[in-house]
Amino acid sequence: MSRTSGDPRARKEFRYLLLIGIALVAISAIAYAGSILVFHTARDTLYYLWIDLAFIPLEVLIVGVIVDRLIARRAKGAIAQKLNMVIGAFFSELGTPLLSRLLPAMRGAAEVREQLHLKASWKKEDFSRAFQFARAFSGEVDLGPVDLYDLRTYMLVKRDFILRLLENPNLIEHDRFTDLLWAVMHVVDELEARPVLTDLVASDEAHLQMDVRRAFCALMAEWILYVEHLKLNYPYLFSLVVRMHPFQEAPAATVDA
Secondary structure (H helix, E strand, C coil): CCHHHHCHHHHHHHHHHHHHHHHHHHHHHHHHHHHHHHHCCHHHHHHHHHHHHHHHHHHHHHHHHHHHHHHHHHHHHHHHHHHHHHHHHHHHHHHHHHHHHHHHHECCHHHHHHHCCCCCCCCHHHHHHHHHHHHHCCCCECCCCCCHHHHHHHHHHCHHHHHHHHCCHHHHHCHHHHHHHHHHHHHHHHHHCCCCCCCCCHHHHHHHHHHHHHHHHHHHHHHHHHHHHHHHHCHHHHHHHHHHCCCCCCCCCCCCC
16 A cells, blocks of 8 residues: 555645646647647757757756755755754753763773863874773763762753753754763653662662663763864864863863963
């Protein structure tokens, strides 16, 4: 069964396009017939008709392929620019502070700081190495050093912000960032669902640890890609991130001589 057979709107649209197509072909036929009757140049008319038909594949190539590709690439670039603005707002408002709050829960925090200690001298291979580390990170999580009540309060305040980001249509083009938002949102829901966050049973604590690790790994990976984008396109923003990122001992906005 075709897709249009069960959809009244699709059937109506198909009939509308079919009628337009028939009408356009009929107009062309009438125009060519009129040319033959008025100018009595059937041979010339058929010759130019043949030339027009021969040029159709080239028109399809130029308009349907090359021009369409250029327009699509430009539109994709505009969407990517808007999406990077959304990602930047996320890390400024929530992402970077959340990395700082969750880092003490990572038993491999020292290794994380070493691998993600961003420096102004980083090159493409440094970002690639850090991204692969973030994607593969599987260190154990210890929620003991984290005040879960404070974390819950902080994240509940940011819930509406996360939901507004999820409503952004540009996120359709970025599955990875959407997955990050859902991972963070899930941590919010898990914390909110528990009235008591101390003395958790082992299985429940293990479940929370898994949720926190998932969100933390996604945050790290997306943060690396974001700061690489800043270095390539916005060096003044990158400079501030280098001074303020959470993977160093004493973040400070002060520019040292």
